[in-house]
Amino acid sequence: MTGAPTAPLLEVRDLAVAFNTPDGVLEAVRGVSFDLARGRTLGIVGESGSGKSVATQSMVGLTRGARITGQALFDGRDLLALPAAELRAIRGRGIAMIFQSPMSSLHPLYTIGWQITEMIRAHEHVTSAQARVRAIELLGHVGIPRPERRVDDYPHQYSGGMLQRAMIAMAIALNPRILVADEPTTALDVTVQSQILRLLRRLQQEFGTAIIMITHDLGVVAETAHDVLVMYAGRAMEQAPRESLLRSPRHPYTQGLLRSRPRLGTHGTRLIPIPGQPPSLIAPPPGCPFHARCEHSIDRCTSSAPPLAASADGDSAHRSACWLSGQGTAP
Amino acid sequence: MTADALIQLRDVVKEFPVQSRAAFGGRSERLQAVAGVSLELRRGETLGLVGESGCGKSTLARCVVRLLQPSTGQILFDGQDISTASHAELAPYRRRMQMIFQDPYGSLNPRRRVGSIIGDPFAIHDVGPAGERRRKVQDLMALVGLNPEHYNRFPSDFSGGQRQRIGIARAIALRPELVVCDEPVSALDVSIQAQILNLLDELQGELGLTYLFISHDLAVVRHVSDRVAVMYLGRIVEIAPSEALYEQARHPYTRALLSAVPVFDPDETRTNASVELTGDPPSPLDPPRGCRFHPRCPRAQSRCAAEEPQLIPRAGDGPEHTTACHFPLVEGETMAIGAAPRMTP
Numbered sequence: 111m112t113g114a115p116t117a118p119l120l121e122v123r124d125l126a127v128a129f130n131t132p133d134g135v136l137e138a139v140r141g142v143s144f145d146l147a148r149g150r151t152l153g154i155v156g157e158s159g160s161g162k163s164v165a166t167q168s169m170v171g172l173t174r175g176a177r178i179t180g181q182a183l184f185d186g187r188d189l190l191a192l193p194a195a196e197l198r199a200i201r202g203r204g205i206a207m208i209f210q211s212p213m214s215s216l217h218p219l220y221t222i223g224w225q226i227t228e229m230i231r232a233h234e235h236v237t238s239a240q241a242r243v244r245a246i247e248l249l250g251h252v253g254i255p256r257p258e259r260r261v262d263d264y265p266h267q268y269s270g271g272m273l274q275r276a277m278i279a280m281a282i283a284l285n286p287r288i289l290v291a292d293e294p295t296t297a298l299d300v301t302v303q304s305q306i307l308r309l310l311r312r313l314q315q316e317f318g319t320a321i322i323m324i325t326h327d328l329g330v331v332a333e334t335a336h337d338v339l340v341m342y343a344g345r346a347m348e349q350a351p352r353e354s355l356l357r358s359p360r361h362p363y364t365q366g367l368l369r370s371r372p373r374l375g376t377h378g379t380r381l382i383p384i385p386g387q388p389p390s391l392i393a394p395p396p397g398c399p400f401h402a403r404c405e406h407s408i409d410r411c412t413s414s415a416p417p418l419a420a421s422a423d424g425d426s427a428h429r430s431a432c433w434l435s436g437q438g439t440a441p
Numbered sequence: 442m443t444a445d446a447l448i449q450l451r452d453v454v455k456e457f458p459v460q461s462r463a464a465f466g467g468r469s470e471r472l473q474a475v476a477g478v479s480l481e482l483r484r485g486e487t488l489g490l491v492g493e494s495g496c497g498k499s500t501l502a503r504c505v506v507r508l509l510q511p512s513t514g515q516i517l518f519d520g521q522d523i524s525t526a527s528h529a530e531l532a533p534y535r536r537r538m539q540m541i542f543q544d545p546y547g548s549l550n551p552r553r554r555v556g557s558i559i560g561d562p563f564a565i566h567d568v569g570p571a572g573e574r575r576r577k578v579q580d581l582m583a584l585v586g587l588n589p590e591h592y593n594r595f596p597s598d599f600s601g602g603q604r605q606r607i608g609i610a611r612a613i614a615l616r617p618e619l620v621v622c623d624e625p626v627s628a629l630d631v632s633i634q635a636q637i638l639n640l641l642d643e644l645q646g647e648l649g650l651t652y653l654f655i656s657h658d659l660a661v662v663r664h665v666s667d668r669v670a671v672m673y674l675g676r677i678v679e680i681a682p683s684e685a686l687y688e689q690a691r692h693p694y695t696r697a698l699l700s701a702v703p704v705f706d707p708d709e710t711r712t713n714a715s716v717e718l719t720g721d722p723p724s725p726l727d728p729p730r731g732c733r734f735h736p737r738c739p740r741a742q743s744r745c746a747a748e749e750p751q752l753i754p755r756a757g758d759g760p761e762h763t764t765a766c767h768f769p770l771v772e773g774e775t776m777a778i779g780a781a782p783r784m785t786p
Contacts, residue, residue, distance in 0.1 A: 157630035158601075269721045270494070299493040299657060301718045304701035308717065326631060329660075329703030370635035372664030377683060380642065381664070383635035387600050 118145035119287060119320050125180035125190075127161070127168045134392040138164040140344040141180070143418075146288065149314060151321040153335030153352070155328060155367075159388055161344040162324050166290050170205055171197040184288075202233055206286035210293040212273035216265045222249070222276050223261035230283050248279040252309060271302035275309065282313060289313075292324045307334055328367060332356055340364050343388050343399035346418050350428035360421060360430035363400045398432070406434055446517075447619060447651050448482040448505060453514035453524075455500050459726065472726050474500040476675030477514070479752075482619065487645070487652040489666030489683065491659060491698070493722060497675040498655050502621045505653060506538045507531055519618075536566055539612040543624035545604035549596040555582075555607055556592035562614040581610045585640060602633035606640065613644060621653045626661060638665060659702050663687050668761075671695045674725055674733040677752055681762035691755055691762070691769035694718075694734045696776055732766070739776055740768050 127139040139161040146152050156162040167173050169182040169189045182189040184204060189197065201207075209215050216225060226248065227241035236244075242261070249257035252275040265273060274294060281289060291310065295303035311334065314321055323334050331338055331352070338355045340348040340363065348361040359365045366384040386403040389395055398404070401411040410433050418431045455475040474497040482488050482505075490498045503509040505516065507523055516524040518534055526534070542548040549558055560578045563569060569577065579589035585606040596604055605625065612620055622641065626634040638661065644650060656662050662669060663683055670680040671692065679692040690696045697718045718737055723729055729736050735745035744767050754760055755769040770776065 157632060271721060300659065300701040301493060301698060302721075304703075305717060305719075307703075327703070328631070333703035367631055370632055372635075372638065372660045374663075374687075376664050377666075380639050381635035383639060384632040385636075387602065387633070 118147050119184070120146040121181070121183040122165075122169070123181040123183075125165055125168065125182065126178070127164050127173060128177045129173075129175060130177075131392065136391050137394060138176075138344055138391060139168070140394075142339075142341070142344075142346045143180075144339055144346070144349065146320050146322060148287070148320055149318040150336045151314065151323055151334055153323045153325065153331035153338045154341060155325060155331050155338060156341035157326055157388065159343070159391065160341040161391075162341045163292050165341070166207075166292070166322055166324060170201050170207070170290075172207075199233075202229065202286065203284045204286060205288040205290060206281040206284065207290045207292065208274070208277050208281050208294045210296050212270070212277040213265065215277060216273065218265055221262050221264055222268065226261075226276075226280050226283060229280055233284055244283065245279075248283055249276065252276070252279045252282075253305070254279070270298055271305065274298060274302075274306055278306070278309065278313075282317070282319070285317060286319065288320045288322065290322045290324070293326070294323075295330065296325070296327070303330075310334065328371065340367075343394060344391055345399055345415070346431060347400065348428075348430040349418060350430075354425070354428045358428075360428065360435040361400075361432050362404045362406050362434075364430075366403075408433065445484045446481040447484045447519060448653075449515075449517040450478055450480050450501075450505070451515040451517070453478045453501070453504055453511045453516060455497075455504055455509060456512045470726055473675050473728070474725060475504065475511070476725075476728070478672075478675075478677055479514075480670060480677060480680060482651055482653060484618070484651055485645075485649055486667045487654050487665050489662035489669040490653060490655045490672060491657070491662050491669060492672035493698075494657070495722060495725065496672045497725070498672050499623055501672070502540075502623055502653060502655055506540055506619070506621050507534070508540070536562075536615045537617050538619040538621070539615070539617040540621045540623065541605075541608050541612050541625045543627050545601050545608055545628060546596075548608055549604060551596050554593050554595060555587075555599070558596070559607060559610045559614060562611060566615060568615065577614075578610075581614055584613075584644075585610045586636075600633075601629050602636060605629060605637050609637075609640065609644070613648060613650070616648060617650070619651045619653070621655075623655045624657065625654075627656065627658065634661070641665070659699060671698065674722055674728055676733060676765065678734065678766070679762075679764045680752070681758075681764075685758075685762050689772065691758070691764035692734075692766045693738050693740050693768075693770065693776060696770060742768065 123143045125139055125142045129136045129138060142165055144152060154162045164173060168176055168178050171194060178190055180190065223242060223245045226245040227238055230236065230241040230244055231238065246257045246261050249261055254260050254272060254275055268276060295306050298306065310321060313319060325331060335352050337351055339346055342363050348355065348364045359368055369382045370384055372381060384403055389399055389402065397412040398415055401407045416431045416433045418429045420426045420429050421435050453475055454473060454477055456471045456473050459470045459472050478501055492498050500509065504511045511524050514524065515522055523531065523534055556578050559581055560574050563574050563577060579592060582589045587603060587606050626637050629637060645652060654662065654665050666683045668680065669683050669686045670677050673694050679695045687699065690699055723736060731746040731748055732750050735741040750765045750767045752763045752765040754762060755764045755766065756771050
């Protein structure tokens, strides 16, 4: 990249999130660090229970009852140490979120327009007429046809794709600097998914918004992310620029994920699954969380957890948490 | 029609009555979820069925196994017309066709032990002495990769992937000929999906099963299917051997659907550039005249609005590849991108 390196918009260091449950302490996120710069998209990939959603929710105060340690510096302020009122001001204006299921994020008994204008008025001193004009503009911007009419519709009158667009309109209403999209297209058809991903890309180009794209779908990451963080059982397993990760994955878990996908030419052949299942996060076993499912596992993997490190020969931007890939004897 | 057809559908229509929202009159409307589908399933094959939500693919699947009765048209199972068969008349066919559902959490009774869930089909169809059932169930558990010693556990003791194995064990208990798989891996994590897809493949080989495989994941469908049918608004718009469909889609809708799949491999380039479908599918309550896809089709011409295209071989294709389009895509042709539909009134 050319030009002076800009300071990251968000710096997360050693983030750990744990919950007390009747069965014991559940360690959802166990020491994750990443940076996010303006205009970039970070893809966080992981399966259910990997901690990918909890990690970002904990930063904006959406994980009630969690024990959170580490740092999340946004604009020089540590989000994890801010009082609730200040965090509330940051949610929406600084960091906005889009969730998987728009139907559960919108109130069924209020019109789409009312919900957007109320959100704007909660953060800015504008009249409801002014806010309504903005809401119509926003709906048009995200591709709702005839927004001046559809603004008065109730959520049930929108299709799934339109609801997700309305959620995006609401999320970008205050021109946030970071947009966290948590599985934004998982409930949608591929055709609508492709429309929504395009829309997010366009908004990013227009406004320079930084995006955190949380997904279980490697295809979505491949299509949207500049950088990728692969999470497994609460830990970062691999972190790399998109191209580098897809071309030469270093961690056996990432390799396994890529290999297990059905793709061109696999018809009539057996897929290569990752055997076994992810470990429990209540009293997780020591060592690398993936060791029980890893074909390359050595003694050391069962006793101590490898740090996220660049391999001896590779570039420093591509890091993986594996004892073997760190030694140049990469699997 | 070929000799080895296990299932034949002839012009199957399934309508549902809907309450009219109109303030006056309150005419009762009918929603045609499946609007005249003819196709066959051949013994031992996997037929993939794809389409957007609401296109009628699940309704069609439920008609095939007669969980629903078609409004008109015929369903032939092994040559016998079962489209209007009564509950009692269907009983002998129930053993021969089964279904695997998407949700491994919702489709198993949480209060019953796994052994008795899997053993249900034996009890319902009164197969073999009760004393032998336990052994049969444990054989089934081993067959689908579950530990037979877990016979007395509850569904909540199993992970999502294992629960799907329980659903599969129940479906194959009576050695059916046809298994309809409705999104069988959609709720599973990526690393587990491949395990289940391999299992389905092994069972097909061992038991000679015929699959109707529904999924919204086009990469999964391509992997498992011998042939693929594409549905849009209640109708089949294209059907072809799997590779032919993915390599040489004729119908603009098929092409658009395929190009919406995220390009994954950094070395794999998008051959068709991407064709964005704008808007949502029209309401099945008031489907467009002529070709149902024409209002969203970049290639549409006036004929498309007037005349419904037949599902027949196009552009020199053999009988295995049929397309319902007046202006099918030919070899190497790209679709106009972002072009507004050309419609002459």
